[in-house]
Amino acid sequence: MEQGAHAVSSPYVPPQPLTLRINGTEHQLDIEPRVTLLDALRETLHLTGTKKGCDRGQCGACTVLVDGQRINSCLTLAVMHDGREITTVEGLGQQDQPHPMQQAFMDCDGFQCGYCTPGQVCSAVALLDEIKQRQASAVTEGEQLEPASLSEDEIRERMSGNLCRCGAYPNIVKAIHSVVLRQA
Incomplete structure (x- = not known):
């Protein structure tokens, strides 16, 4: 010193x-x-x-x-x-009854190594609430967002804070889109 x-x-x-x-x-x-x-x-x-x-x-x-x-x-x-x-x-679902988003990730193979999956799923669940509340994002067109017209670009923008090193993005987007369409 x-x-x-x-x-x-x-x-x-x-x-x-x-x-x-x-x-x-x-x-x-x-x-x-x-x-x-x-x-x-x-x-x-x-x-x-x-x-x-x-x-x-x-x-x-x-x-x-x-x-x-x-x-x-x-x-x-x-x-x-x-x-x-x-x-x-x-806290999202139970082993015998997963949250719809967890189930969609399984059904659509929305993961590979699975390390990012818990964060992806939590973020996707929040995305569902944003869509229900018609909150805009950087790519939202028009004043209101209609859940049935949710685009892949919209999903990708809203999920942009969650990275997947394996590159499972197409299936992650597919999983999220399937849940949004079921809830629309």
């Missing part, structure tokens, strides 16, 4: 009490405030369906729903979601 330089130390911040409502179940935790939601889900609560891909918010493998909105759980702190409704891929 140079003469005159002072060591900088981070002040200790004790774990904070926190209630995370995940997949309909409340979890009372004492968690260090710098823990990401992703790490709280995977390391503390052992909900490992949500994947750590890039850990920088660029790949979407960690996508979960918070109050129905998709977020990258690697970019947000767990303490920021005290009392909010969090849905992970584990």
Whole structure:
């Protein structure tokens, strides 16, 4: 250390009490405030369906729903979601009765290695709500989006935050489109 330089130390911040409502179940935790939601889900609560891909918010493998909105759980702190409704891929359906989007991914072979699939599915479920609410995207034409006229370009735009290293995009789009058409 140079003469005159002072060591900088981070002040200790004790774990904070926190209630995370995940997949309909409340979890009372004492968690260090710098823990990401992703790490709280995977390391503390052992909900490992949500994947750590890039850990920088660029790949979407960690996508979960918070109050129905998709977020990258690697970019947000767990303490920021005290009392909010969090849905992970584990909370979308049951093993004997998967969510329609999970079933469509299986029916349409919307995955290869499967690593990105939990984030893709969570993002696609949020997409369904966006379509129902007729929310516009960068490629939406006209003032209102009609679910029955949802284009592949529209789906690709809305799913652009979720990457698939295997390149299963055509089948992912097909899976999402099939669910949208069934719900239209």
